[in-house]
Amino acid sequence: MELIKKIKQAEAQAQEIVEQAKAEAVRLAEKGRERRLAVLVQAEQERKKTIAAAVSKAESEGLAEIKSLKAQADKERQVLREKAAGKMSAATGKIIDYLRG
8 A cells, every 4th residue: 555655656746747847848948939039139130230330331432432423523524624625716716717818
């Protein structure tokens, strides 16, 4: 009789250990999910931060390039005006000489 009682007690303890192990496994799994979620949220924030920095850098570089290209275009227009002005004076003189002559 005592042996049966000890067996039942051992079975109850074994069942309790199994239940505790299941509960611990669930707790650990939930903790792991929470950790993964936190890592994903942080990664998303870093991604957005990196994208914002890249956009800002590209924007500033683009504006600098636009400014440089405008300055270059202004210089080229001025050179063309100077060349055209010199040729216009010569052409005007030739036309006047032709009309007089």
